[in-house]
Amino acid sequence: MSKLVIIGNGVAGVTVARHVRKRSDMEILIISSETEHHFSRTALMYIFMGHMKFEHTKPYEDYFWKKNRIDLKQGFVSNIDTDAKRLTLSSSEQIEYADLVLATGSKSNKFGWPGQDLPGVQGLFSYQDLELMEDNCQHAKHAVLVGGGLIGVEMAEMLLSRGIEVTFLVREDRFWGNILPAEEATLVQMHAESHGVKFRLETELSEIIAGEDGRAKSVITTSGDEIACDFVGLSAGVHPNIDVVSQSKVAVGRGILVNDYLETNIPNVYAVGDCAEIQVPEGRNRIEPLWYTGKMQGEALGKTIAGDKTEYIRGIWFNSAKFFDIEYQTYGFVANAPLDNISSFYWQHPEQALCIRINYQTDTQVVTGINTFGIRMRHEVWEKWLANNCTLKYVLQHLRDANFDPEFYRRYEQDVINTFNAQHADSQLSLSPLHWLTKRFTREQAHAK
């Protein structure tokens, strides 16, 4: 029987294993040097903050693996011989494979800053990083975070939960400026500030200074300021972890190069998730270090390995995150800066941290994407609107259909329409009626499969 070996037990690798097992009887082995069992990386912050224990972050109970005949091995792969189809572990154990999946994830970016490897300086990606952060925060009073993105906000939230002050160094002129337009970035920043985070915009790290104990004691910024701190969080993004293939024949760029079937240059060797760099013949190669894409890639690759060759198609883009108390969702594509022939309708609540941005093509008024903060939207509805090229008028008038907020929440569709109407005196829109009675009695009810 052929044997599938997966390196990495994150969501991408585990999803491959699950989807192979659904379709095939082949032997499956997952090797990880991180933890014995798969856990949700996105939940690391909640362990630190005491919302959960590590065991709660495991998406499958421990019996799952044996029951599904997915073998687990804790070990570190030190060499891959693709000619002999053989792995060598750091314990010198050797493992043969028929198919090999590389799902090694990411590493935190370090841009060669002096002092970046000092004790008290760290990123947050792995379980080991969490343990390290636990140590580093024992006596910390003030932290500096370098780079304003999702991991940065997570770290800020974690640190504040322990009463540690946080100063954010942000390279751009606004928070998460390479993704968010100015209004949204300001909204998030103000909310973070209300939680006590201090921002230094357009400020980069130049150096981390060690104290007498050898630990980080301050950072010096590009503007020459020195900020005293006992913890430095590196949250300036991640890059693919490709160390495992560095001595092998597997081709790499920034990540492990793959095609749309997630195949590398070597037959029977695949890469999936954060570590994969998907080659785009005409354009920029894609690295997608997201939970969702890791899962979707894993599903496609699982089918392929099980014999049903499946292309990884990203579909209508979506993403979501949470910045302290503000939930963020995006569907389609919303650029961080104005684009040609793309207009933007933006609504923001006068007091609360709620806003919606709907982008559309200026000429056809076909909606191209949405950012929503503090208001939940229904994925399926937005996917269909975007796939069907619905216009701004249609979307605004039917906005109620997309609401996914809990019951009894204040609804803002009318406010949104009013704002639009106030801006466009000669095109008054109105919300489509909410056929609640017919909906209640005529639609078929769906049960869980």
Place this chain on the structure above:
Amino acid sequence: MQNNHLTWIAPVKKSGLSLFLVGFVVFVGMLFTNNFTLTESALSNAVGNDSHRQLIQPHLSDLIDTTVSNKVTFIETLRSTFSEYNNTLNDRYTISATDIEAIMSEVESLGHYELAILDTVFSGQNDAGIYKAKKLSDYTGWLAGPQGKPLSEIEQIVNEKSAEINVNVSDVTNGKRIYDYDAGQYLYAITKNASSGVVAQNVGLFFVLSVLLGTLGALMYIIPEKYTGPAGIKNNNVFTNSATNGGLIGILVTVFLVVVYIALYFFPEYIIEWVSLVDPMFKVLNGSGAGSWSIYGFIYTLAIVVMGVRMFIKYRHSNYHIARTASLIFFQSSFAFLIPEILIKLNQPSTDLKNMWPLDYDFFDAWNLDSLSSSGGIGMFILVWGITLFAVGVPLFTYFFGKRWYCSWVCGCGGLAETAGDPYRQLSDKSMKAWRIERVVVHGVLVFAVVMTGAILYTYFTGVKTLAGIDTYTLRSAYGFYIGALFSGVVGTGFYPKMGNRVWCRFGCPLAAYIGFIQRFKSRFRITTNGSQCISCGNCSTYCEMGIDVRAYAQRGEDIVRSSCVGCGVCSSVCPRGVLKLENGTVDAVIDQSKKDETVNIVQVMTAEEQKALVS
């Protein structure tokens, strides 16, 4: 830390906690303050049944008019007097060899048998002596007087007749036995009537120092949370605090609750100080005063109100939680607490109108049916209402809204679980094994409840006391003891801090099992998963009080339809990606193709600043 201008919060919370603890210590401490003096009048007030009183009174003579300051000594002496009385009943009413010896020694000195001898011999034996003298008089009257019979013959006759009398001793002792139920009632009433102490004399002071101080302290601890930062889910340190992670404080609270529940159900005489604490309040409410369950009902309601305030603050960003918490507080304070007391005052049959069979397992008890059907309009209304509610109301409401309409909006058990129990919701077991046990146990209890009710109704309508060889009364008592008292009370609430706040609802409640069937198979309610946006973080499963592994469904993009889900909505609240939504119907994303291409005349696009100026 981050909000320096809010330095008042920590001291206020700390003082609140201290006040609460003082109130708690006074509340518990008052249980050790009463003195006990058993007087004749206390006894006659406590034991309404004259014959029982006459029977037990002689056995209590040592206690009469002596003051005991140790509650345990007093109560346990009383208790052992009752059990001693019952245990020795047959012995005492049996004419013993010693009795016969005493008779014969009198006969010897007199030279013949006389009935007066019996009075002399049995005079010191109370009720039993009178009985034995009477019986022997009846059986040996013909032997009295100087008849010249030899002593050996007299002895033989007395022995034979005594044996004849003794054979039928249970005929008389059965009628004199004071059964456990009555004994328990007497024990409580005697203790209550015999007790006196500072609490009863200073109810107002003690009420302020315990209940009000504790409430004030709790509110001082709870309310400042509102000012610690923006609204949102705050579960920091839940698993590092030993009060909420099942650690030491949790264990201590469990022990305390278990002890209190055991006292309430089985030893209410130990909490008479608490009863006197609320006696004046209940006199006003129901006209007759407090019983041992009154203090429970009062504290239960107070806990729901105070911890309801905590819910209002903790979930102030969510109207769903605010609405259902308000609903729970309303139903508890009116339907469960005030209305039943007022009905008593109006001399009507009293009931909690939102409670229903099979949770309300004594609804079909003979005494209840008799009382309801014989007390006019209100009684009939309660009877019809109670049946309609579970027969029609449950299927109807559950079809439209799911189980939650009852379990997390109306029910009293749910009310406590969702308020006082909220800090413990993360302790429920999410494993597959726990789910298997849950299904067997909760449906087992439902079957037990149905069989038990069927049996007592059979007895009620036919008068036949056994069904399939089983005594229906025994079945009913077993249910009351094991399910009603041990499961729902001692385990169901006592183990909140160890097993989560829905132990009873999840593993034991027969009504939940019944509503669950309808929710699982015939309801519009489900929790919708938003596309494939689950990040498997586990917050939903961790904070599900019913131990549902919500994530297992969400990460597969499936809707959640589970019979146990009470629709509290916390999974949806704690989800950091907004993936879950409680819904009463599907929303199909249907595109109206005829309108999707319509455009509007867009003149200009405003910036956020311009918009703000426009709105304000």
